Amino acid sequence: PEDIRVESLNDEQMRDLNRLKAWLYQKRTTVREDRERAERRQKREEEAAKKKEEQPALFDF
Numbered sequence: 001p002e003d004i005r006v007e008s009l010n011d012e013q014m015r016d017l018n019r020l021k022a023w024l025y026q027k028r029t030t031v032r033e034d035r036e037r038a039e040r041r042q043k044r045e046e047e048a049a050k051k052k053e054e055q056p057a058l059f060d061f
Contacts, residue, residue, distance in 0.1 A: 009017065
């Protein structure tokens with residue numbers, strides 16, 4: 001809107017904007033890394049279950 005439009009930002013506003021951008025980037029990468037980590041863990045668990053199912057234990061303790 002025209003009533004809140006500004007042509008330029010002062011130094012404090014620019015610092016705040018850059019801090020916000022850095023925070024958003026950090027959150028995005030953190031979520032992506034957590035999602036990838038969870039997918040790898042799930043894949044590893046599925047492979048372990050499949051291997052255990054295909055090759056039963058030789059000895060029951």
